[in-house]
Amino acid sequence: MKSQFEHPVCDECISHLGNVFCSLTGAQISEMDSEKNCSIYKRGQIIFNEGNKPAGVYCVNKGKIKLFQTGEEGKEQILRLVKEGDILGYRSLISGEVYSGTAAVMEDATVCFIPKRTFFDFLHTNSDLSTKMMQLLSHDLKEAEARLTGLAQKPVRERMAEVLMMLNEFYGTDKEGSINAVISREDIANIVGTATETTIRILSDFKSEKLIELVGKKIRINNHQGLIKTAHIFD
Amino acid sequence: MKSQFEHPVCDECISHLGNVFCSLTGAQISEMDSEKNCSIYKRGQIIFNEGNKPAGVYCVNKGKIKLFQTGEEGKEQILRLVKEGDILGYRSLISGEVYSGTAAVMEDATVCFIPKRTFFDFLHTNSDLSTKMMQLLSHDLKEAEARLTGLAQKPVRERMAEVLMMLNEFYGTDKEGSINAVISREDIANIVGTATETTIRILSDFKSEKLIELVGKKIRINNHQGLIKTAHIFD
DNA sequence: ATTTTTTTATGACTCAAATCATTGTTTTAT
DNA sequence: ATAAAACAATGATTTGAGTCATAAAAAAAT
Numbered sequence: 001m002k003s004q005f006e007h008p009v010c011d012e013c014i015s016h017l018g019n020v021f022c023s024l025t026g027a028q029i030s031e032m033d034s035e036k037n038c039s040i041y042k043r044g045q046i047i048f049n050e051g052n053k054p055a056g057v058y059c060v061n062k063g064k065i066k067l068f069q070t071g072e073e074g075k076e077q078i079l080r081l082v083k084e085g086d087i088l089g090y091r092s093l094i095s096g097e098v099y100s101g102t103a104a105v106m107e108d109a110t111v112c113f114i115p116k117r118t119f120f121d122f123l124h125t126n127s128d129l130s131t132k133m134m135q136l137l138s139h140d141l142k143e144a145e146a147r148l149t150g151l152a153q154k155p156v157r158e159r160m161a162e163v164l165m166m167l168n169e170f171y172g173t174d175k176e177g178s179i180n181a182v183i184s185r186e187d188i189a190n191i192v193g194t195a196t197e198t199t200i201r202i203l204s205d206f207k208s209e210k211l212i213e214l215v216g217k218k219i220r221i222n223n224h225q226g227l228i229k230t231a232h233i234f235d
Numbered sequence: 236m237k238s239q240f241e242h243p244v245c246d247e248c249i250s251h252l253g254n255v256f257c258s259l260t261g262a263q264i265s266e267m268d269s270e271k272n273c274s275i276y277k278r279g280q281i282i283f284n285e286g287n288k289p290a291g292v293y294c295v296n297k298g299k300i301k302l303f304q305t306g307e308e309g310k311e312q313i314l315r316l317v318k319e320g321d322i323l324g325y326r327s328l329i330s331g332e333v334y335s336g337t338a339a340v341m342e343d344a345t346v347c348f349i350p351k352r353t354f355f356d357f358l359h360t361n362s363d364l365s366t367k368m369m370q371l372l373s374h375d376l377k378e379a380e381a382r383l384t385g386l387a388q389k390p391v392r393e394r395m396a397e398v399l400m401m402l403n404e405f406y407g408t409d410k411e412g413s414i415n416a417v418i419s420r421e422d423i424a425n426i427v428g429t430a431t432e433t434t435i436r437i438l439s440d441f442k443s444e445k446l447i448e449l450v451g452k453k454i455r456i457n458n459h460q461g462l463i464k465t466a467h468i469f470d
Numbered sequence: 471a472t473t474t475t476t477t478t479a480t481g482a483c484t485c486a487a488a489t490c491a492t493t494g495t496t497t498t499a500t
Numbered sequence: 501a502t503a504a505a506a507c508a509a510t511g512a513t514t515t516g517a518g519t520c521a522t523a524a525a526a527a528a529a530t
Contacts, residue, residue: 069380071388072467079380095373100380123366130365131358137372138330144379145304145314145335151386152428153306156487185508193387195488200509217496232307391517420478430518435479452526476527482520489514496507 007038008061008110014085015059020136021087023128031118038112047103047111048089054099056115058088063109064171064181067101068190076190080140081170090133091140093119107181154232156194160202161231163192164212168221178218206230242273243296243345249320250294255371256322258363266353273347282338282346283324289334291350293323298344299406299416302336303425311425315375316405325368326375328354342416389467391429395437396466398427399447403456413453441465 010033015021024032038061041047047058050070065082079101082088092099093116122129150159164179171181189199203219206212211227213220221227245268250256259267273296276282282293285305300317314336317323327334328351357364385394399414402423406416424434438454441447446462448455456462 069384071384075388077384077387079383091373091376094369095377096370097377100377123369124362127359127362127365130362130369134329134358134365134369134372135331137369137376138326141326141372141376141379142330142332142335144376144383148314148379148383148386148428149304149306149312151383152312153310184506193383196507197489197509198487200507201487204509419476431477432479432519433517435477436517439479472530474527474529476525478525479523481522484517484519486516486518487514488516489512491512492510494507494509496505498503498505500501500503 005038005040005110007036008112009033010036010112013059013061013112015061015087019085019087020132021059021129023126023132024122025126028122028126032114032122035118036112036114038110041105041109041111043105043108045105047105048099050099050102052099054089054093054116056113057090057093057119058103059112059114060084060086060088061110061112063105063111064107065103065109065111066106066187067103069101077193078187078191079144081191083171087136091137094133094137106183106187151193156192156198157202157205158231159192159194160188160199160206161211161227163188164206164219164221165224165227165231167219173220174218176215176218176220178215178220182217240273240275240345242271243347244268245271245347248294248296248347250296250322254320254322255367256294256364258361258367259357260361263357263361267349267357270353271347271349273345276340276344276346278340278343280340282340283334285334285337287334289324289328289351291348292325292328292354293338294347294349295319295321295323296345296347298340298346299342300338300344300346301341301422302338304336312428313422313426314379316426318406322371326372329368329372341418341422386428391427391433392437392440393466394427394429395423395434395441396446396462398423399441399454399456400459400462400466402454408455409453411450411453411455413450413455417452 010016010029016024016029041063047065060082062084065088066078067080067082067088068076068078070076082103088103089099123133150162167179167181167183171179174180185199185203186196189196192199203212207214209226211223211230213222245251245264251259251264276298282300295317297319300323301313302315302317302323303311303313305311323338324334358368385397402414402416402418406414409415420434420438421431424431427434438447438449442449444461446458446465448457
């Protein structure tokens with residue numbers, strides 16, 4: 001799980017340069033640098049498990065991670081996707097509970113661990129960071145509640161179209177215009193909240209309707225307007 | 236909508252005595268007292284609408300409120316229930332967006348409005364309050380994500396059992412042991428995420444199975460263990 | 471008090487999407 | 501290279517839960 005390698009430097013990390021930790025002072029950044037503990041995780045590895053006690057917060061320097069809950073028959077429901085620059089494991093840490101979900105690596109990742117004490121110290125002394133954290137939680141909550149409503153009211157096809165656009169937005173596109181991530185049909189199903197077979201079927205429907213194109217393992221959105229229309233989003 | 240009446244005193248309000256605002260200083264409580272603006276709302280009235288710009292936060296002194304999103308064909312999805320002592324409208328205020336849901340009164344309510352400036356001032360100067368707010372948002376997020384997973388994976392019957400237990404816990408019970416709230420089948424359906432007819436059917440199933448009893452307009456949980464079992468909760 | 475409206479209750483029917491089953495196709499491991 | 505495992509694709513079948521329709525009961529309005 002962990003291995004010897006040169007640790008990322010917080011000062012150059014996009015979590016600091018362009019994300020939550022951008023309001024940290026120079027002193028705080030160096031404190032974080034000395035307190036943090038970084039690890040390399042390979043695809044498939046677990047960063048933390050549902051039920052574990054949080055001991056700090058994770059900061060993702062590189063890689064792609066999924067946060068999911070495991071239902072009755074072992075089926076995953078993906079709650080959030082996490083990429084470089086994002087933090088991870090803050091919800092349970094802040095509410096002082098055990099993790100309510102599991103974090104697993106989708107693409108090899110470099111992740112730094114910041115101890116609880118350090119993080120809480122920053123939170124108490126840096127009101128900018130507190131504000132950022134509240135905004136992050138508020139954003140997550142908005143997302144979760146929007147998905148909740150969609151799950152209760154929209155058919156799978158619409159949710160699928162929404163998820164594809166979300167993935168395109170979240171991961172960005174490569175030179176060929178494909179979504180910059182390799183995600184299995186099963187993972188897509190577990191985001192949308194449907195069966196894998198249904199996902200496969202709808203994706204090939206979208207393909208025949210020329211809404212998307214399947215370039216190797218990757219998905220390219222061909223007709224953005226068409227997808228918006230099938231997702232029934234009018235704003 | 237608004238009417239003349241004696242405003243509640245913050246110092247005696249349970250939002251201060253036993254909830255989010257318990258970490259406010261005496262000076263802050265009196266500031267809130269002079270800055271706040273209280274109104275009485277009748278059942279059915281709207282406190283704010285999806286799309287409105289938040290100008291402050293609402294503090295519920297009395298009454299029951301539902302927060303919901305309106306889907307395609309006008310169907311409501313209830314996101315959160317709000318009762319005396321709770322605050323309302325904080326998510327959008329904090330993330331600086333328009334309201335993503337509508338707040339409507341279920342049982343006549345007395346609600347105080349605290350202007351944005353005052354609330355943000357408290358937040359910036361009182362790190363205890365910031366912590367409380369982060370914990371509140373974290374709790375909401377946990378709830379939302381758990382419901383999300385349930386909606387994606389559990390059949391209606393199980394979700395219905397869960398919701399009944401949640402209502403029992405949230406509103407408490409009266410002398411007869413019934414849930415201390417009058418909620419329409421439609422509202423229950425819009426919490427569970429199902430059709431009204433399905434809710435009616437499952438409730439009468441539960442009744443014939445002696446899991447619940449319908450006392451007038453109210454619901455009494457008769458067999459808590461049985462409900463837990465049908466909800467498939469094993470912890 | 472009586473009409474109107476809303477809420478609850480049930481039955482009949484339909485359909486979206488899950489499940490089950492099989493085969494082809496990549497990846498990964500040996 | 502070849503075996504094994506994981507993933508993707510499609511067809512056939514089943515079913516949970518939605519919709520539509522109608523009626524009874526309860527609340528609200530006149």
